[in-house]
Amino acid sequence: MIAAGLLVALLGSACAAEPSRSDHGPDGSRPHPGQQAKERTGASGALAARAERAKRSQAARVAAARKWGLTSTPLAAPAPPAVKPQLTTRKGFEVEDGETLPPVFTTVPVTERVVFLTIDDGTEKDPELLRMMDELQIPYSAFLSDYVINDNYGYFRQMRDQGVSLHNHTLNHRYMPGLSYEAQRREICGQQDNLQKLYGKRPALFRPPYGNYNQDTLRAAQGCGVKAVPLWAAEAFPDHMEWREWDRDLHPGDIILTHFRGRKDWQGTMPDMIRQVMKTVTEKGYAVARLEDYV
Numbered sequence: 001m002i003a004a005g006l007l008v009a010l011l012g013s014a015c016a017a018e019p020s021r022s023d024h025g026p027d028g029s030r031p032h033p034g035q036q037a038k039e040r041t042g043a044s045g046a047l048a049a050r051a052e053r054a055k056r057s058q059a060a061r062v063a064a065a066r067k068w069g070l071t072s073t074p075l076a077a078p079a080p081p082a083v084k085p086q087l088t089t090r091k092g093f094e095v096e097d098g099e100t101l102p103p104v105f106t107t108v109p110v111t112e113r114v115v116f117l118t119i120d121d122g123t124e125k126d127p128e129l130l131r132m133m134d135e136l137q138i139p140y141s142a143f144l145s146d147y148v149i150n151d152n153y154g155y156f157r158q159m160r161d162q163g164v165s166l167h168n169h170t171l172n173h174r175y176m177p178g179l180s181y182e183a184q185r186r187e188i189c190g191q192q193d194n195l196q197k198l199y200g201k202r203p204a205l206f207r208p209p210y211g212n213y214n215q216d217t218l219r220a221a222q223g224c225g226v227k228a229v230p231l232w233a234a235e236a237f238p239d240h241m242e243w244r245e246w247d248r249d250l251h252p253g254d255i256i257l258t259h260f261r262g263r264k265d266w267q268g269t270m271p272d273m274i275r276q277v278m279k280t281v282t283e284k285g286y287a288v289a290r291l292e293d294y295v
């Protein structure tokens, strides 16, 4: 916002300069504001348009936060990195001979105060969530299991159309280490094919159910196009957070897990859960960024 404000000030002084010939109509009359805006071309026009968009976008965020009952306006994420960080498997999360397999991690190695929001399974299909997240402009990623989304694929098509990336959480949400390599392959690669057919894009990310996996899981996932296996550092519920780390806190790059659930599964609605997690994230000084910009 500081940069945008400065930009507006600079352009303001530029616009106050002597009007050029084109600022007047053929009869010497002043053009109406729309015409003037259209004629303001080149770099300064593009900059002004960008500053104006940033200002309007922030105003929309403030209004949306108030409308949806958030305790404060979510912080805007910084521009995505030009180069994605190098991902490695978290210490203690390795499998044997896993050096060339997709990395398994709970935090993305970044220095900025950003965290990532991921929502799993797909049981609850609350239209309010789509409206809320779209208006708040909070990015998130969905990890979908076919056995719970197959009664309403259209809901997730709408989600995709809002810019949310849909990723793989297996066909039937089984405990992967309990299955043979072949059965794991069917669960993971079957959902890769399924999501590609339904939504037009083959997921790059896979999250094993319950966060449980073995070497076969990662080999099978790699074999059908999975690039990385993001787990989570914290889990959000409508009334509390659960933490993986001993300090019970957020850290730059932490991945937050939550679920598509409703009143019959937990004490609240999807919007209640978002209000709770955003209160924690914003109070701790973090912005939610788009996982796919970093991974």
Ligand SMILES: [Zn+2]
Residues within 6 Å of the ligand: 120, 121, 169, 173, 209, 210
């Ligand atoms: Zn799950």
